[in-house]
Amino acid sequence: MQYMLLLASAPDVSPQPGSPEEAAEMGEWFAFDQMVKDAGVFVSGEALHPQDTATSVRVREGKTVVTDGPYAETKEHLGGFYVLDVANLDEAISWAEKVPNVDYGSVEIRPIFDVSQMQQ
Numbered sequence: 001m002q003y004m005l006l007l008a009s010a011p012d013v014s015p016q017p018g019s020p021e022e023a024a025e026m027g028e029w030f031a032f033d034q035m036v037k038d039a040g041v042f043v044s045g046e047a048l049h050p051q052d053t054a055t056s057v058r059v060r061e062g063k064t065v066v067t068d069g070p071y072a073e074t075k076e077h078l079g080g081f082y083v084l085d086v087a088n089l090d091e092a093i094s095w096a097e098k099v100p101n102v103d104y105g106s107v108e109i110r111p112i113f114d115v116s117q118m119q120q
Contacts, residue, residue, distance in 0.1 A: 001085070001086065001087070001088065001111060001112075002043060002083055002084065002085050002086075002111070002112040002114075003083070003084055003086060003089070003092040003109050003110065003111055003112060004081055004082070004083050004109070004110050004112055005081060005082040005083075005084065005092065005095065005096055005099065005107050005108070005109055006078060006081050006107065006108040006109075006110065007078070007079050007080045007081060007082070007099060007101065007105065007107055008076040008077060008078050008079060008105055008106050008107075008108065009076055009077070009079055009101050009104060009105030009106070010075055010076050010077075010104075010105070011050065011051075011077055013104045013105075014079075014101070014104070014105075025100055025101065028100035029047075029100050032098060032099065032100055033045070035098070036082065036084060036095065041084045041085055041086050041091075041095065042082070042084065042085075043082075043083040043084060043085050044082070044083045045080065045081060045082035045083060046080055046081065047079060047080040048078060048079055048080050048081075050077065051069065051077040051078070052068075052069065054068075054069055055067070055068060055069075056068075056069065076105065076106065079101075079105070082095075083112065089109065089111070092109050093109065096109055
């Protein structure tokens with residue numbers, strides 16, 4: 001089963017760009033990335049630019065409204081995601097526990113709905 005791991009953290013607790021702490025954490029991210037690939041569970045994953053680069057689009061009564069910024073107003077920002085193909089939720093949780101920023105951020109796990117099963 002495929003699960004999406006949504007990676008979030010508060011920007012004020014993340015290592016500062018260009019700092020030795022950020023360099024160390026990036027090493028942890030590269031190692032985690034290699035670990036999920038070596039385990040054969042990696043489907044996809046990417047890092048995202050900061051939330052102030054987001055653009056939200058809504059269509060209301062036929063009118064498109066484009067807004068700078070994220071859709072949700074939250075204290076944490078979505079920093080990236082992984083899609084993993086694992087046996088069950090327990091295995092997804094096991095991988096989430098290993099995410100480098102989980103000690104100051106959070107990982108939301110969602111099962112991916114296979115829409116192709118609905119096609120006839």
